[in-house]
Amino acid sequence: MRNTPLAMSGNTSDSPSKSQLRPSVSVRKGAWTHSEDELLRSCIEKHGTVRWSRVPQLAGLNRCRKSCRLRWVNYLNPHIKRGTFDEDENDLILRLHKLLGNRWSLIAGRLPGRTANDVKNHWNSHLSKKLISGIKNDGDRGRVTAPIRPQPRTIPARMQKTGHVERPHREIQPASIVEEDHTSRMENIIGDNENCNTEKMEQQREADSSFFDEGFPEDEWLMQEGISEWQNLISDLLTGG
DNA sequence: AACGGTAGCAACCGCCAAGTT
Protein backbone atom coordinates (compact mmCIF):
# COMPACT_ATOMS: atom_id res chain seq x y z
CA MET A 1 0.00 0.00 0.00
CA ARG A 2 1.46 3.25 -1.04
CA ASN A 3 -0.86 5.44 0.85
CA THR A 4 -0.02 5.47 4.49
CA PRO A 5 -2.88 6.17 6.84
CA LEU A 6 -1.19 9.37 7.90
CA ALA A 7 -0.59 10.54 4.41
CA MET A 8 -3.65 12.65 4.12
CA SER A 9 -4.23 15.45 6.47
CA GLY A 10 -7.40 17.33 7.09
CA ASN A 11 -9.63 18.20 9.93
CA THR A 12 -11.95 20.44 8.09
CA SER A 13 -15.66 20.40 8.42
CA ASP A 14 -17.41 17.57 6.72
CA SER A 15 -19.34 18.30 3.59
CA PRO A 16 -22.19 16.05 4.46
CA SER A 17 -24.98 14.98 2.24
CA LYS A 18 -28.29 16.63 2.85
CA SER A 19 -29.19 13.98 5.34
CA GLN A 20 -26.06 14.56 7.33
CA LEU A 21 -26.55 18.23 7.92
CA ARG A 22 -26.13 18.95 11.57
CA PRO A 23 -25.63 22.42 12.99
CA SER A 24 -22.12 23.22 14.09
CA VAL A 25 -20.87 19.67 13.91
CA SER A 26 -17.53 19.13 12.26
CA VAL A 27 -16.12 15.71 11.69
CA ARG A 28 -12.66 14.60 10.87
CA LYS A 29 -11.79 13.83 7.27
CA GLY A 30 -8.81 12.40 5.49
CA ALA A 31 -6.71 9.38 6.22
CA TRP A 32 -7.55 7.13 9.10
CA THR A 33 -5.10 6.72 11.95
CA HIS A 34 -4.24 3.40 13.50
CA SER A 35 -6.10 4.29 16.67
CA GLU A 36 -9.19 5.23 14.70
CA ASP A 37 -9.02 1.91 12.90
CA GLU A 38 -8.82 0.10 16.21
CA LEU A 39 -11.78 2.00 17.61
CA LEU A 40 -13.87 1.24 14.55
CA ARG A 41 -12.84 -2.40 14.43
CA SER A 42 -13.61 -3.03 18.07
CA CYS A 43 -16.92 -1.21 17.76
CA ILE A 44 -18.03 -3.31 14.83
CA GLU A 45 -16.85 -6.51 16.43
CA LYS A 46 -18.94 -5.59 19.42
CA HIS A 47 -22.04 -4.08 17.84
CA GLY A 48 -21.95 -5.17 14.24
CA THR A 49 -22.77 -2.95 11.32
CA VAL A 50 -26.49 -2.78 11.78
CA ARG A 51 -26.75 0.99 11.95
CA TRP A 52 -23.86 2.97 10.54
CA SER A 53 -25.37 6.17 11.80
CA ARG A 54 -24.68 5.00 15.34
CA VAL A 55 -21.23 3.63 14.70
CA PRO A 56 -19.32 6.91 15.06
CA GLN A 57 -20.92 7.55 18.42
CA LEU A 58 -20.53 3.99 19.66
CA ALA A 59 -16.93 3.88 18.54
CA GLY A 60 -16.11 7.28 19.91
CA LEU A 61 -15.01 8.48 16.52
CA ASN A 62 -15.30 11.98 15.16
CA ARG A 63 -16.14 10.67 11.72
CA CYS A 64 -19.27 10.68 9.65
CA ARG A 65 -21.21 7.46 9.16
CA LYS A 66 -20.20 7.26 5.54
CA SER A 67 -16.56 7.52 6.33
CA CYS A 68 -16.87 4.76 8.93
CA ARG A 69 -18.74 2.49 6.60
CA LEU A 70 -16.32 3.07 3.78
CA ARG A 71 -13.32 2.41 6.00
CA TRP A 72 -14.81 -0.86 7.16
CA VAL A 73 -16.11 -2.01 3.80
CA ASN A 74 -12.97 -1.15 1.85
CA TYR A 75 -10.22 -1.70 4.35
CA LEU A 76 -10.89 -3.08 7.80
CA ASN A 77 -13.24 -5.91 6.97
CA PRO A 78 -11.26 -9.08 7.70
CA HIS A 79 -12.76 -10.83 4.69
CA ILE A 80 -11.11 -8.47 2.27
CA LYS A 81 -8.61 -10.17 0.04
CA ARG A 82 -5.39 -8.25 -0.40
CA GLY A 83 -2.76 -8.52 -3.05
CA THR A 84 -2.72 -8.56 -6.79
CA PHE A 85 -5.55 -9.77 -8.93
CA ASP A 86 -4.80 -13.11 -10.53
CA GLU A 87 -5.56 -14.02 -14.12
CA ASP A 88 -8.85 -15.69 -13.31
CA GLU A 89 -10.04 -12.62 -11.50
CA ASN A 90 -8.96 -10.34 -14.31
CA ASP A 91 -10.70 -12.53 -16.81
CA LEU A 92 -13.90 -12.59 -14.83
CA ILE A 93 -13.82 -8.82 -14.33
CA LEU A 94 -13.33 -8.26 -18.03
CA ARG A 95 -16.22 -10.50 -18.94
CA LEU A 96 -18.56 -9.17 -16.29
CA HIS A 97 -17.68 -5.62 -17.19
CA LYS A 98 -18.46 -6.34 -20.77
CA LEU A 99 -21.80 -7.64 -19.64
CA LEU A 100 -22.71 -5.19 -16.91
CA GLY A 101 -20.67 -2.07 -17.51
CA ASN A 102 -19.53 -0.12 -14.48
CA ARG A 103 -21.65 -2.05 -12.01
CA TRP A 104 -18.71 -2.47 -9.70
CA SER A 105 -20.61 -3.77 -6.74
CA LEU A 106 -22.18 -6.50 -8.84
CA ILE A 107 -18.85 -7.42 -10.35
CA ALA A 108 -17.18 -7.44 -6.97
CA GLY A 109 -19.94 -9.69 -5.74
CA ARG A 110 -18.56 -12.44 -7.94
CA LEU A 111 -15.03 -11.98 -6.66
CA PRO A 112 -14.79 -13.27 -3.10
CA GLY A 113 -12.89 -10.89 -0.87
CA ARG A 114 -12.70 -8.10 -3.41
CA THR A 115 -14.50 -4.84 -2.82
CA ALA A 116 -16.23 -2.70 -5.39
CA ASN A 117 -13.63 -0.01 -4.78
CA ASP A 118 -10.81 -2.50 -5.37
CA VAL A 119 -12.36 -3.68 -8.58
CA LYS A 120 -13.03 -0.16 -9.75
CA ASN A 121 -9.49 0.98 -9.00
CA HIS A 122 -8.06 -2.12 -10.60
CA TRP A 123 -10.16 -1.57 -13.65
CA ASN A 124 -9.22 2.08 -13.97
CA SER A 125 -5.51 1.51 -13.51
CA HIS A 126 -5.04 -1.82 -15.27
CA LEU A 127 -7.84 -3.47 -17.11
CA SER A 128 -9.25 -0.51 -18.99
CA LYS A 129 -5.84 0.08 -20.53
CA LYS A 130 -5.48 -3.61 -21.22
CA LEU A 131 -8.83 -3.61 -22.92
CA ILE A 132 -7.99 -0.56 -25.02
CA SER A 133 -4.64 -1.95 -26.08
CA GLY A 134 -6.29 -5.25 -26.86
CA ILE A 135 -8.79 -3.54 -29.10
CA LYS A 136 -6.05 -1.65 -30.87
CA ASN A 137 -3.95 -4.75 -31.33
CA ASP A 138 -6.47 -7.17 -32.68
CA GLY A 139 -8.67 -4.64 -34.36
CA ASP A 140 -11.63 -6.55 -33.02
CA ARG A 141 -13.71 -3.51 -32.30
CA GLY A 142 -16.85 -5.10 -33.62
CA ARG A 143 -16.94 -7.58 -30.78
CA VAL A 144 -16.97 -5.05 -28.03
CA THR A 145 -20.59 -5.01 -27.11
CA ALA A 146 -22.28 -2.31 -25.16
CA PRO A 147 -23.04 -3.28 -21.59
CA ILE A 148 -26.61 -4.16 -20.96
CA ARG A 149 -28.38 -1.34 -19.25
CA PRO A 150 -31.78 -1.24 -17.64
CA GLN A 151 -34.61 -1.52 -20.11
CA PRO A 152 -37.93 -0.29 -18.83
CA ARG A 153 -40.84 -2.56 -19.13
CA THR A 154 -44.35 -2.56 -17.84
CA ILE A 155 -45.72 -5.16 -15.51
CA PRO A 156 -49.29 -6.07 -16.40
CA ALA A 157 -51.80 -4.66 -13.97
CA ARG A 158 -52.99 -8.17 -13.11
CA MET A 159 -49.55 -9.09 -11.91
CA GLN A 160 -49.16 -5.87 -10.00
CA LYS A 161 -52.31 -6.69 -8.12
CA THR A 162 -51.42 -10.26 -7.37
CA GLY A 163 -48.03 -9.15 -6.21
CA HIS A 164 -46.17 -12.06 -7.65
CA VAL A 165 -43.13 -9.98 -8.25
CA GLU A 166 -41.76 -9.87 -4.77
CA ARG A 167 -38.26 -9.64 -3.58
CA PRO A 168 -36.51 -9.21 -0.30
CA HIS A 169 -34.96 -5.88 0.51
CA ARG A 170 -33.40 -4.30 -2.58
CA GLU A 171 -33.91 -7.48 -4.53
CA ILE A 172 -37.60 -7.76 -5.17
CA GLN A 173 -39.70 -4.71 -5.68
CA PRO A 174 -43.02 -4.43 -3.86
CA ALA A 175 -46.23 -5.47 -5.55
CA SER A 176 -46.91 -1.90 -6.54
CA ILE A 177 -44.00 -2.01 -8.90
CA VAL A 178 -44.69 -0.43 -12.24
CA GLU A 179 -41.42 -1.00 -13.91
CA GLU A 180 -38.75 -3.57 -13.62
CA ASP A 181 -35.80 -4.13 -15.86
CA HIS A 182 -33.72 -6.97 -17.08
CA THR A 183 -30.73 -5.70 -15.24
CA SER A 184 -32.44 -5.83 -11.90
CA ARG A 185 -33.48 -9.39 -12.58
CA MET A 186 -29.93 -9.99 -13.61
CA GLU A 187 -28.85 -8.74 -10.22
CA ASN A 188 -31.10 -11.35 -8.68
CA ILE A 189 -29.63 -14.05 -10.81
CA ILE A 190 -26.07 -12.98 -10.16
CA GLY A 191 -26.55 -11.93 -6.58
CA ASP A 192 -23.53 -11.02 -4.55
CA ASN A 193 -21.55 -12.49 -1.71
CA GLU A 194 -23.93 -11.29 0.92
CA ASN A 195 -26.99 -12.39 -0.98
CA CYS A 196 -25.74 -15.83 -1.80
CA ASN A 197 -27.26 -17.42 1.25
CA THR A 198 -29.63 -20.23 0.62
CA GLU A 199 -32.58 -18.59 2.31
CA LYS A 200 -32.58 -15.65 -0.05
CA MET A 201 -31.93 -17.87 -3.01
CA GLU A 202 -34.88 -19.96 -1.98
CA GLN A 203 -37.04 -16.86 -1.68
CA GLN A 204 -35.92 -15.81 -5.10
CA ARG A 205 -36.69 -19.21 -6.53
CA GLU A 206 -40.14 -19.10 -5.02
CA ALA A 207 -40.77 -15.64 -6.35
CA ASP A 208 -39.59 -16.60 -9.79
CA SER A 209 -41.47 -19.84 -9.66
CA SER A 210 -44.79 -18.27 -8.79
CA PHE A 211 -44.10 -15.55 -11.30
CA PHE A 212 -43.77 -17.98 -14.13
CA ASP A 213 -46.21 -20.59 -12.88
CA GLU A 214 -48.81 -17.90 -13.19
CA GLY A 215 -47.95 -17.75 -16.83
CA PHE A 216 -47.27 -14.56 -18.66
CA PRO A 217 -49.11 -12.87 -21.48
CA GLU A 218 -47.65 -12.59 -24.93
CA ASP A 219 -46.24 -9.18 -24.35
CA GLU A 220 -44.12 -10.77 -21.63
CA TRP A 221 -42.62 -13.16 -24.08
CA LEU A 222 -39.66 -11.00 -24.94
CA MET A 223 -38.88 -10.44 -21.32
CA GLN A 224 -38.94 -14.17 -20.63
CA GLU A 225 -36.68 -14.74 -23.56
CA GLY A 226 -34.37 -12.05 -22.30
CA ILE A 227 -34.16 -13.65 -18.90
CA SER A 228 -33.30 -16.96 -20.47
CA GLU A 229 -30.53 -15.27 -22.38
CA TRP A 230 -29.27 -13.74 -19.18
CA GLN A 231 -29.26 -17.06 -17.43
CA ASN A 232 -27.44 -18.74 -20.27
CA LEU A 233 -24.93 -15.93 -20.41
CA ILE A 234 -24.27 -16.05 -16.70
CA SER A 235 -23.97 -19.79 -16.81
CA ASP A 236 -21.37 -19.47 -19.55
CA LEU A 237 -19.53 -16.79 -17.68
CA LEU A 238 -19.35 -18.70 -14.46
CA THR A 239 -18.25 -21.88 -16.11
CA GLY A 240 -15.74 -20.06 -18.25
CA GLY A 241 -17.54 -21.07 -21.40
C1' DA B 1 20.59 14.32 -6.09
C1' DA B 2 16.73 16.63 -8.11
C1' DC B 3 12.86 16.73 -10.81
C1' DG B 4 8.69 15.45 -13.35
C1' DG B 5 5.52 12.02 -14.81
C1' DT B 6 2.90 8.02 -13.68
C1' DA B 7 0.83 4.19 -10.99
C1' DG B 8 -1.79 2.66 -7.33
C1' DC B 9 -5.03 3.24 -3.91
C1' DA B 10 -7.64 5.38 0.01
C1' DA B 11 -11.01 8.52 0.70
C1' DC B 12 -14.41 11.99 -0.54
C1' DC B 13 -18.45 13.69 -3.10
C1' DG B 14 -22.91 13.74 -4.97
C1' DC B 15 -26.63 11.23 -5.98
C1' DC B 16 -30.30 7.77 -5.58
C1' DA B 17 -33.59 4.33 -3.78
C1' DA B 18 -35.64 2.36 0.10
C1' DG B 19 -37.06 2.77 4.66
C1' DT B 20 -38.85 5.50 8.51
C1' DT B 21 -41.24 9.19 10.81
Place this chain on the structure above:
DNA sequence: CAACTTGGCGGTTGCTACCGT
Protein backbone atom coordinates in the same frame (compact mmCIF):
# COMPACT_ATOMS: atom_id res chain seq x y z
C1' DC C 1 -48.25 11.41 1.84
C1' DA C 2 -44.48 14.44 2.27
C1' DA C 3 -40.26 15.05 4.52
C1' DC C 4 -36.52 13.11 6.41
C1' DT C 5 -32.99 9.42 7.25
C1' DT C 6 -30.08 5.87 5.93
C1' DG C 7 -27.30 2.74 3.27
C1' DG C 8 -25.14 2.16 -0.79
C1' DC C 9 -23.23 3.16 -5.31
C1' DG C 10 -20.23 5.11 -9.11
C1' DG C 11 -17.27 8.90 -10.27
C1' DT C 12 -13.60 11.55 -8.98
C1' DT C 13 -9.85 13.50 -6.35
C1' DG C 14 -5.61 13.75 -3.93
C1' DC C 15 -1.74 11.73 -1.92
C1' DT C 16 2.57 8.85 -1.78
C1' DA C 17 5.73 5.70 -3.90
C1' DC C 18 8.05 4.53 -7.77
C1' DC C 19 10.62 5.17 -11.96
C1' DG C 20 13.01 7.28 -15.70
C1' DT C 21 15.81 11.14 -17.06
